[in-house]
Amino acid sequence: xxxxxxxxxxxRLIHGQVIEGWIKYxxxxxxxxxxxxxxxxxxxxxxYSSITPSDVKLDFKCKDEFKKSFDxxxxxxxxxxxxxxxxxxxxLKDILNDDIYINIxxxxxxxxxxxxxxxxxxxxxxxxxxxxxxxxxxxxIKKLPWETSVDINNFDKLL
Amino acid sequence: xxxxxxxLKSLFYQGNWNYENMQGTGFAYMLEEINKEESFNIPDxxxxxxxxxxxxxxxxxxxxxxxxxxxFLDKGDPEQYKKIYSSAFxxxxxxxxxxxxxxxxxxxxxxxxxxxxxxxxILYLFFFNFxxxxxxxxxxxxxxxxxxxxxxxxxxxxxxKWSSYFDIFTSFMLGIIIVLIIHKSGFENxxxxxxxxxxxxxxxxxxxxxxxxxxxxxxxxxxVLILKVSFGV
Numbered sequence: 001x002x003x004x005x006x007x008x009x010x011x012r013l014i015h016g017q018v019i020e021g022w023i024k025y026x027x028x029x030x031x032x033x034x035x036x037x038x039x040x041x042x043x044x045x046x047x048y049s050s051i052t053p054s055d056v057k058l059d060f061k062c063k064d065e066f067k068k069s070f071d072x073x074x075x076x077x078x079x080x081x082x083x084x085x086x087x088x089x090x091x092l093k094d095i096l097n098d099d100i101y102i103n104i105x106x107x108x109x110x111x112x113x114x115x116x117x118x119x120x121x122x123x124x125x126x127x128x129x130x131x132x133x134x135x136x137x138x139x140x141i142k143k144l145p146w147e148t149s150v151d152i153n154n155f156d157k158l159l
Numbered sequence: 160x161x162x163x164x165x166x167l168k169s170l171f172y173q174g175n176w177n178y179e180n181m182q183g184t185g186f187a188y189m190l191e192e193i194n195k196e197e198s199f200n201i202p203d204x205x206x207x208x209x210x211x212x213x214x215x216x217x218x219x220x221x222x223x224x225x226x227x228x229x230x231f232l233d234k235g236d237p238e239q240y241k242k243i244y245s246s247a248f249x250x251x252x253x254x255x256x257x258x259x260x261x262x263x264x265x266x267x268x269x270x271x272x273x274x275x276x277x278x279x280x281i282l283y284l285f286f287f288n289f290x291x292x293x294x295x296x297x298x299x300x301x302x303x304x305x306x307x308x309x310x311x312x313x314x315x316x317x318x319x320k321w322s323s324y325f326d327i328f329t330s331f332m333l334g335i336i337i338v339l340i341i342h343k344s345g346f347e348n349x350x351x352x353x354x355x356x357x358x359x360x361x362x363x364x365x366x367x368x369x370x371x372x373x374x375x376x377x378x379x380x381x382x383v384l385i386l387k388v389s390f391g392v
Binding site: 016 | 180254
C-alpha cells in the first residue's frame with residue numbers, strides 16, 4: 001500500500017464523505033484534526049472521536065503544535081489531516097511539500113463568497129492564499145477521491 | 160399527535176435542497192414550526208437567520224433541531240453545536256442508513272421473496288423505515304433533553320458500531336440466500352455446493368468488518384453464477 005499524506009480543507013471536518021469516501025478509499029488508519037477551536041475542548045473532541053470508525057486513530061492538534069510536530073519521515077501509514085479553513089492550511093505553508101496531496105473539499109457558502117465548485121465557496125482572501133500555494137504545489141478541489149478535480153487553471157481570474 | 164405531525168413535516172425538509180445553503184431552508188422551516196408548536200417564543204428574525212448553510216443526514220435532522228433549541232434557550236452556543244452535530248450525524252447517518260441498513264434490508268427482502276414476493280417488499284419498507292421513523296420521531300426530544308451532550312445518547316446505544324454489526328448480518332444473510340437457491344434447485348446432496356456456501360458464510364462473517372459489504376454482495380452474485388454454470392443450479 002502506497003503511503004499517502006492528504007491535507008484536506010473541509011469546514012465540516014469529519015462527515016459522511018470523509019468516512020465513506022476518503023478514509024475507506026485510501027484505507028486510512030490515522031486522522032488528525034488541526035483546529036485551535038477544538039484541540040482544547042473535551043466535548044468537541046468526544047463528539048468527533050465518537051463518530052470515527054473504531055479502527056481509525058483520531059488525533060487532535062492545535063495549529064502551532066501540529067506545525068512543530070509534523071515530520072513526514074516519521075509517518076509510516078497513510079494519514080489524513082483535516083483543516084476547517086483555507087487560512088489554517090495557508091498558515092502551515094512552511095511544512096508543505098510535493099508528497100502531500102492538498103485537497104479542498106467542502107467550504108460552505110456565506111455572504112460575499114465566490115463559488116469555485118458546487119461545494120467550495122471562497123472569499124477573495126482565501127483565493128489569494130490558494131493562488132500563492134498553487135505556485136509551488138498542486139491543489140485539488142473535489143469532494144470525493146474518485147471524482148475529477150475542478151480545474152483551477154484560471155483561478156486567479158476569480159480575484 | 161403533535162409528534163406525528165412533526166415527523167410528517169420533517170419529511171418535506173429537503174424540499175429546497177440546493178448547493179448554496181444545502182438543507183438550510185428546511186432547517187429554518189423545522190425551527191419555525193417547532194417554535195410555534197412548543198411556544199418557545201423565539202423571535203422570527205433569529206429563526207430566519209438559520210436559513211444559511213446546513214447539511215446533515217436527513218434521518219437524524221431532528222436531533223440537531225433539538226440541540227439547537229436547547230442551546231439557544233440555555234444561552235449556550237447553538238451555532239457551534241449545530242455545525243458540529245450536523246457533521247457528526249452526517250457521518251453516522253451515512254455509515255449506518257446508506258452503507259449498512261439499506262443492503263441489510265435488501266437481503267432480508269430477497270430471502271423472503273423466495274416464499275412471498277409481495278410480503279418481501281412490504282417487509283423491506285417496514286424494516287428500513289422502522290429505523291428511519293424511530294430516529295425522526297425520537298430525535299427532537301433526545302436532542303432537546305441532552306443538548307450539546309447528545310453524543311452521549313448515541314454512545315450509550317453504541318450507534319457507531321451498528322453499521323459493522325449490520326454488515327456481518329448482511330454477509331450471513333447472503334450465505335443463507337446461496338443455501339436457499341441450492342435447496343430450491345434440488346441439489347441438497349452436493350457437498351461442493353454446501354462447502355462453497357458455508358465458506359462464504361464464514362468468510363463473510365469474519366471479513367465483513369474488513370471489506371466493504373458491497374463487495375460481499377458482488378461475491379455472492381458471482382457464486383450464484385458459478386453454481387448456475389457449473390452445476391446447473
